Amino acid sequence: MSHRARDWQSHPPAIDAGYKSTALRGPTRPLIPLPQGTATSSGPVYGQDDVRAIDTDLTMNGRTNGEPLGERIIVTGRVLDDAGRPLAGELVEVWQANAAGRYFHDGDQHDAPIDPNFFGGGRSVTDADGVYRFTTIRPAAYPWGNHANAWRPGHIHFSLFGPTIASRLVTQMYFPGDPLLDLDPIFQAVPARARDRLVSRFDIGVTQEAFALGYVFDIVLAGGAETPFEGDR
Template sequence: MTIERPNRPAMVRKPGEYFQRDRDIHPPAFTPGYKTSVTRSPQKALLSLEQSLSEMTGPVFNHNALGELDHDMILNYAKDGEPIGQRIIVHGRVMDESGKGIPHTLVEAWQANAGGRYRHKKDTYLAPIDPNFGGCGRCLTDEDGYYFFRTIKPGPYPWRNYINSWRPAHIHLSIFGPSFSQRLITQMYFEGDPLIDICPIVKTIPDEDAIKRLIAPMDLNASVPLDCRAYKFDIVLRGRRSTLFENRLEGN
């Protein structure tokens, strides 16, 4: 006896839109206390556009795009010795707003050296360049959204926002996610740095809890004895809205 399955509509999965950005916790574009925002902020009202397919898909990365030492800034630029400074590990998870880990996500990092000097021709700070430190690295998250890299703890440096302005020690991070709508560029600060509270850039953030999420606590459980201290920094990207599948809500 043959049992025929009833006809059902074809299964169609469309990428759901992402949650709108919460502008209550993001810094406004125009913040006169941060001087360069005055000329860089929009002069006209922002436009609200629907998310397009290209914004909800891609890019795709895999380990073939990475070098063996891309995640290790202690070794990936070293020529005749290791760089000078405090050896640290930075690790955490990349997840969406629903707490789901985001796998295969490209995390890129760049930073100043232990003296606060960038390897950039326009950086004229008097601190010396470390010949064994490039200050750039990248890695991919694993299946659970976990990432880590080794580096040297960066130093603070002066900048010309006002007289005697100093930026807290920080690491710049670029995270792609599985779509362009999730692209995030941010900075990670270090627990206990007194410069955080007086930094004009940090003070543009209107939400105190949002500022705290930019500060990485020391994590001795992930540290390597007699080698590296560790700092834990979780990163949250935008999450998708639920999508319809056979007239039922699926997913989050």
């Protein structure tokens, strides 16, 4: 008997025919379970002092000479473990393209403008109820080379730790109603039953009058519930 944290019914495969980069990068051999009692029951300790208040507001932390362009939005949600417990004090790291679909990254060659007032990186720490909150600019779609006329739907990258290394998660948040979701191999690689968990929900309650639309994206990390299995994989 052993335990795994990740519920593989919720996650994409290592190699996906539609997402071409997986062909040479995804492991081909079965993952090996850790023997009982050998899992590392702790997780990274980092300096929360490093998290600046301004980094929850991506419309502020990249300014050089004015306001960033694009549609202001608020993105908020709860971080839970899979037993349903809110996770307080958790670091949430995000990064994203700007309103033109361009990343502030030397490797992004897409012919769309850099916004001198938008960096696209942010960090937040969840409160006592497990809630994080960012103010940002809605990221646009951008083309990529996976196949002919391939476009990534607008998305925000999220990185979270949770209480142990088994709860680590890197994912992407999408927007409701985006027609590119049906055509995106990275989103479609997720089992159909789990895809809607990556799509944020528009929320008029989070929306701030005359300021910004609000989206809710709750995140559930592995490792809170025991998931015993008998070498079935």
